[in-house]
Amino acid sequence: MKALITGITGQDGSYLSELLLSKGYEVYGLERRVALQDQEIRNERIKDLKIEIIPCDITNYASVFNAIQKVQPDEVYHLASQSFVFESWIDPFQTLDTNINGTLNVLESIKQINPKIKFYFAASSEMFGNSPSPQNELTAMNPRSPYGISKLAGYHLTKNYRESYNMFACSGILFNHESPRRGKEFITRKITEFVKLLNKDRNRVLELGNLDAKRDWGFSGDYVKVMWQMLQQEVPEDFVIGTGETHTIKEFCEEAFGILGLDYKDFVRVNPKFVRPAELNELRADYSKAKEKLGFEPEIKFKELVRLMVND
Numbered sequence: 001m002k003a004l005i006t007g008i009t010g011q012d013g014s015y016l017s018e019l020l021l022s023k024g025y026e027v028y029g030l031e032r033r034v035a036l037q038d039q040e041i042r043n044e045r046i047k048d049l050k051i052e053i054i055p056c057d058i059t060n061y062a063s064v065f066n067a068i069q070k071v072q073p074d075e076v077y078h079l080a081s082q083s084f085v086f087e088s089w090i091d092p093f094q095t096l097d098t099n100i101n102g103t104l105n106v107l108e109s110i111k112q113i114n115p116k117i118k119f120y121f122a123a124s125s126e127m128f129g130n131s132p133s134p135q136n137e138l139t140a141m142n143p144r145s146p147y148g149i150s151k152l153a154g155y156h157l158t159k160n161y162r163e164s165y166n167m168f169a170c171s172g173i174l175f176n177h178e179s180p181r182r183g184k185e186f187i188t189r190k191i192t193e194f195v196k197l198l199n200k201d202r203n204r205v206l207e208l209g210n211l212d213a214k215r216d217w218g219f220s221g222d223y224v225k226v227m228w229q230m231l232q233q234e235v236p237e238d239f240v241i242g243t244g245e246t247h248t249i250k251e252f253c254e255e256a257f258g259i260l261g262l263d264y265k266d267f268v269r270v271n272p273k274f275v276r277p278a279e280l281n282e283l284r285a286d287y288s289k290a291k292e293k294l295g296f297e298p299e300i301k302f303k304e305l306v307r308l309m310v311n312d
Contacts (some may be wrong), residue, residue: 001010004073006030006058006106008082011181012122014045016077017143023228028071030056030064041139045181058102058113065109068117075118075231078106083150084185085126088147089277099150100157105171107161115167118231121158124151125216125283127240136177136240136286137173144278148172159238168236175216175242175285178305180312184209187249188217191295192309195256198267206267209274216242219300219308229294243298255306 003020007013020027030132031053043053054070057063058080068076081099082088103121110117126148128135143149156173162169175192182189187208194206209218218241226241255265290296300308 001075002026002028002071002073003077004028004030004068004071005074005077006102006263007055007077007078007122008051008053009043009046010079011045011084011179011183011220012079012177012224012227014049014181015179015221016079016227017046017049017051019228020113021051027051028057029053030067032057041069043065057299058095058105061105061108064102064105065112068106068109068113072114072213073117073225075120076106076228077122078103079122081122082147083182085145085147087185087283088145088273089144092146095146096150096153098152099147101176103157107157107167109163110271111165112165114186115165117168118236119158119161119167119169120227120231121154121171123155123158123170123173123238124148125173125175125240125285126172126280127152127155128283130281133246133282134244134284136219137238137289145276155238162236168231170230170236171238172223172227172230173238173240174223175218175240175283177220178309179220180309181220182309188252188309191253191256192306194267195260195310198260198262204267205269207269207271207274208249208253209271209276210279211253211268211270212248213279214245214246214248214284216284217252217302217305218229218243218298219305221300222300226294226296227290227292229296233293237293239294239296240285240287241290241296242287243301244285244287245302246284247302252306256310259307
């Protein structure tokens with residue numbers, strides 16, 4: 001079996017690569033060309049894995065088409081995106097171009113090359129916005145950021161290609177998932193990296209935004225298993241994946257600082273510039289469908305996740 005992963009150098013791409021290699025897959029990844037020294041940094045998560053990297057600009061149809069034509073994969077996992085929500089307000093054009101046109105380029109290439117290729121799209125809980133919690137596959141979607149809007153467009157593109165061309169195309173609606181491999185711009189890694197530095201220097205201040213925002217945090221290593229399972233089903237379906245628990249950013253801070261026996265209030269300050277223009281109140285997954293049909297149950301829950309990230 002051959003698998004092609006877009007966004008292979010990211011958190012999920014690295015865990016998914018390890019999973020697929022353990023199952024005997026040939027794994028290929030698409031990566032945008034960058035300077036050699038930048039490429040070495042970007043490939044840090046996958047540097048020891050037996051993967052073939054193919055240079056590709058996900059926003060360029062010809063580039064995507066040629067890459068898929070070259071690999072002739074059995075499965076495509078489309079993880080590539082501009083995934084930092086706050087950045088999507090700063091540069092909505094790049095966010096929508098990458099996340100919408102990038103998805104369209106992959107889907108259309110598959111349709112033209114071989115419609116039997118199975119396709120997974122990395123959707124997001126951000127599509128729900130402030131819809132009533134908990135959210136499942138039938139919950140109304142009302143995104144509150146350019147990022148959420150772009151993911152909702154990709155979700156509908158995936159559904160449209162499935163229904164229009166009888167393609168095996170499905171979306172995993174994943175709620176927040178973290179790990180020690182999470183990008184340093186994301187709040188969970190920002191907090192845990194700060195806590196690590198406190199071992200050397202206690203004279204530091206951490207500036208954050210809304211501490212009362214509630215999120216459903218799980219472990220990326222658990223969630224990539226579901227990505228693979230979704231493409232092994234006889235019929236393509238969309239699934240919500242999460243833990244069913246919500247915790248505030250304040251609680252995340254309490255757990256992380258508590259590992260060192262510290263009170264987060266002594267180090268954390270709220271800075272309005274980090275507050276989203278349109279905040280989400282609560283995201284919490286109702287993953288009952290995935291539990292029933294895929295046997296999914298998150299193995300690593302909130303406290304263990306925080307400890308894992310701090311102690312890494």
